[in-house]
Amino acid sequence: MGRGRWRTAGSALVRVLLVWAVSTLTMLALAGILPDFRLQSDDGDSITQIGLTAVWAAGAFGLLSALVWPVLVRALLLVPALVLGLLVFFLNGSLLLIALSLIPDGRGEVAPETAVVVAAVMSAVASATSTALAVRDDEAYRRRLYRLADRRRRRQGRTDPARGAEAPPGLLMLQLDGVGYAELRRACADGLMPTVAGLLDGSHRARSWRTDWSSQTGASQLGILHGSNFDVPAFRWYEKDTGEVMVCNRPTSAAELQRRAVGRTGDGGLLTLDGASRGNLFSGGADQLALVLSVSARRGRANRSRAGYFAYFSDPANAVRTAGSFVTEVVREIVQSLRARIRGDRPRVSRGGLYPLIRAFATVVERDVVVAAVIGDMLAGRSAVYADLVAYDEVAHHSGPRGRDTDRVLQRLDRSLALIARVAEHAPRRYRIVLLSDHGQSPGETFLGRYGLTLKDLVRAGCGLPVSRRAGRTRSGAEARAAVLAALHRPVEEGEEARPGPGSEPVVLASGNLGLISFPGIPGRASRERIERAHPALLATLANHPGVGFLLVDGVVLGRDATAARLDVPGEAEELLAPFGPGAARAVRRTDTFPHVADVMVNSAYDPRTGTVHAFEEQIGSHGGLGGEQGHPFLMWPTELSDPGEELAGAEAVHAVLRRWLREADGPQVPLTVPVPVPVPVGEAVAEAVGDVVAAPAGEAGGEPAGPPMEETPPGDGNSGSLPSAGVPARDEIR
Numbered sequence: 105m106g107r108g109r110w111r112t113a114g115s116a117l118v119r120v121l122l123v124w125a126v127s128t129l130t131m132l133a134l135a136g137i138l139p140d141f142r143l144q145s146d147d148g149d150s151i152t153q154i155g156l157t158a159v160w161a162a163g164a165f166g167l168l169s170a171l172v173w174p175v176l177v178r179a180l181l182l183v184p185a186l187v188l189g190l191l192v193f194f195l196n197g198s199l200l201l202i203a204l205s206l207i208p209d210g211r212g213e214v215a216p217e218t219a220v221v222v223a224a225v226m227s228a229v230a231s232a233t234s235t236a237l238a239v240r241d242d243e244a245y246r247r248r249l250y251r252l253a254d255r256r257r258r259r260q261g262r263t264d265p266a267r268g269a270e271a272p273p274g275l276l277m278l279q280l281d282g283v284g285y286a287e288l289r290r291a292c293a294d295g296l297m298p299t300v301a302g303l304l305d306g307s308h309r310a311r312s313w314r315t316d317w318s319s320q321t322g323a324s325q326l327g328i329l330h331g332s333n334f335d336v337p338a339f340r341w342y343e344k345d346t347g348e349v350m351v352c353n354r355p356t357s358a359a360e361l362q363r364r365a366v367g368r369t370g371d372g373g374l375l376t377l378d379g380a381s382r383g384n385l386f387s388g389g390a391d392q393l394a395l396v397l398s399v400s401a402r403r404g405r406a407n408r409s410r411a412g413y414f415a416y417f418s419d420p421a422n423a424v425r426t427a428g429s430f431v432t433e434v435v436r437e438i439v440q441s442l443r444a445r446i447r448g449d450r451p452r453v454s455r456g457g458l459y460p461l462i463r464a465f466a467t468v469v470e471r472d473v474v475v476a477a478v479i480g481d482m483l484a485g486r487s488a489v490y491a492d493l494v495a496y497d498e499v500a501h502h503s504g505p506r507g508r509d510t511d512r513v514l515q516r517l518d519r520s521l522a523l524i525a526r527v528a529e530h531a532p533r534r535y536r537i538v539l540l541s542d543h544g545q546s547p548g549e550t551f552l553g554r555y556g557l558t559l560k561d562l563v564r565a566g567c568g569l570p571v572s573r574r575a576g577r578t579r580s581g582a583e584a585r586a587a588v589l590a591a592l593h594r595p596v597e598e599g600e601e602a603r604p605g606p607g608s609e610p611v612v613l614a615s616g617n618l619g620l621i622s623f624p625g626i627p628g629r630a631s632r633e634r635i636e637r638a639h640p641a642l643l644a645t646l647a648n649h650p651g652v653g654f655l656l657v658d659g660v661v662l663g664r665d666a667t668a669a670r671l672d673v674p675g676e677a678e679e680l681l682a683p684f685g686p687g688a689a690r691a692v693r694r695t696d697t698f699p700h701v702a703d704v705m706v707n708s709a710y711d712p713r714t715g716t717v718h719a720f721e722e723q724i725g726s727h728g729g730l731g732g733e734q735g736h737p738f739l740m741w742p743t744e745l746s747d748p749g750e751e752l753a754g755a756e757a758v759h760a761v762l763r764r765w766l767r768e769a770d771g772p773q774v775p776l777t778v779p780v781p782v783p784v785p786v787g788e789a790v791a792e793a794v795g796d797v798v799a800a801p802a803g804e805a806g807g808e809p810a811g812p813p814m815e816e817t818p819p820g821d822g823n824s825g826s827l828p829s830a831g832v833p834a835r836d837e838i839r
Contacts, residue, residue: 140215164203271533282497284544285312313752322352324542327755329388339615451549500725546732548716566645614720616728620702
């Protein structure tokens with residue numbers, strides 16, 4: 105054994121002893137503070153004996169944590185992912201109870217409820233101590249990252265770039281959900297996103313692109329990842345041939361949409377070759393999956409999408425840190441909501457019920473797991489990674505696109521990007537980082553708040569049907585809600601929306617400021633004449649309402665005062681839709697060709713002076729139709745890649761650009777060797793945990809974690825795409 109290995113082994117031993125010592129002191133402090141926790145016999149012990157008891161208990165607890173967790177993770181694969189996050193605390197407390205029972209002469213005793221608290225505190229303290237010790241030496245920090253990356257390459261049968269052919273650059277694509285081009289520029293100018301601003305000042309360029317008429321994640325991401333979003337008219341729509349409502353954030357619908365896209369293109373997707381899909385609605389053809397909605401409806405061990413949750417929460421320190429951040433975010437949302445009410449902010453929507461929990465899930469849990477997965481992908485040297493960070497979009501729906509709430513989210517997203525960029529410097533291959541968004545957000549008071557009735561009420565009135573005196577609220581289309589349901593094994597939205605009942609009453613659905621009206625009793629697509637015969641006042645009622653911008657009915661665009669423009673007559677639609685910006689007529693004309701376009705498509709009014717729209721859902725920051733910043737997301741790329749071109753219209757055009765960039769790598773953008781799934785035995789995982797576990801420290805007071813884990817502990821099979829279980833945080837976040 106060389107001198108370097110002796111030095112490394114000695115450093116590791118010193119770190120273990122120091123962490124053990126800090127854990128012992130923590131246990132002694134908790135025994136002195138908590139009344140239901142003691143480390144001495146009933147007759148009393150000397151200080152020395154109590155200290156030895158603490159040393160024994162801390163060592164037993166640490167050893168049990170290292171040995172038992174891999175086994176528990178495998179045993180709990182069928183438990184809903186978020187339940188596992190809570191279960192970790194109780195399992196951790198159980199390990200402490202076992203550790204205390206191993207103390208000679210029964211000197212350790214703790215109440216079960218107190219054991220949960222003691223175990224959580226000890227895990228967090230040990231994690232922070234271990235990390236602080238590991239990152240003090242720059243060279244040791246770099247060696248550790250390279251060692252983890254090399255171990256991953258050996259498992260997957262990859263060539264070591266240091267010994268063989270150098271890997272071509274990988275492409276890392278990070279989607280900042282809902283961040284429009286103008287908002288990105290503002291955030292950089294105001295100092296909210298210094299990491300992004302630094303890239304734009306040096307190595308990167310950015311430009312906006314135009315979405316399709318359906319400016320929402322389902323249509324955009326399907327087009328970006330799979331090259332086709334044909335026949336996706338909105339976030340949710342009714343299909344007469346099946347009698348079902350398709351919803352982009354419903355796992356069964358997402359799986360069907362992905363199947364249709366693959367059938368049209370004949371291609372698996374953007375990530376087919378050595379790719380990873382993290383936190384997305386669709387897989388993109390990737391084999392490495394985590395938090396991908398289109399596969400989350402699958403149950404059992406074959407569901408690799410949930411592996412990200414299991415691998416992340418299998419480390420007690422991760423569960424403690426993320427739980428603390430989760431609680432902080434819930435409190436923050438409640439406080440911000442109360443402030444908005446006290447100030448009398450307008451516009452405003454309800455932010456009660458389960459929303460604080462859903463927001464915390466999107467801005468903390470999903471972010472932590474996705475960032476950890478991306479870091480693991482880079483250390484594994486994967487060729488193409490696409491990840492979605494949904495935090496901004498979720499908060500903007502309820503707080504508005506601009507304000508203190510969303511500014512804080514943008515700041516935290518920037519810190520996550522900084523962490524990813526720093527880890528990329530230590531990856532086994534060079535990565536070209538591309539940032540992009542799927543749509544923007546347009547502000548404005550809701551249709552219900554502005555006019556006192558929902559779109560469904562207006563349609564029923566135009567059809568001569570009774571209207572409820574009490575206007576109902578519409579379900580939000582935020583992606584985070586579906587992610588929470590999938591994590592709880594409740595992936596399908598229930599209720600009448602899934603399959604409307606029989607009858608001739610119209611089906612009215614909302615997708616941001618885009619509304620869809622279908623008549624189940626009329627086979628095929630209803631013509632304008634057929635609708636006017638059945639409901640003479642409906643189209644005029646809708647078109648002349650001040651909250652409606654225009655209608656699309658069977659190839660004809662209807663505006664106010666009986667203005668009509670045929671889509672097949674050049675120039676007519678362009679003139680009528682001019683207030684909605686360039687490309688509006690093209691987007692409407694394309695949607696008109698969809699087999700499942702609604703009988704009547706309704707786009708809300710848009711004020712070009714203020715950029716505001718009126719969402720048909722309860723959202724004061726919305727997207728889904730035409731009008732304002734919602735249709736102008738951004739694409740940001742390194743200058744070493746080719747320019748994307750002057751005009752990018754539609755998500756399919758963005759897919760073509762990303763495809764081209766994948767081909768521009770220095771050599772073929774394919775795996776260096778065909779990856780062979782190699783299951784990692786539990787014994788090997790335990791040995792790695794004992795020798796390499798370094799968990800990220802507790803975050804700032806605001807609930808921001810310093811860094812996700814990076815060591816891998818496969819919960820199911822060796823090809824599960826699971827996250828690493830030991831953390832190596834960015835050094836600048838520690839000092």
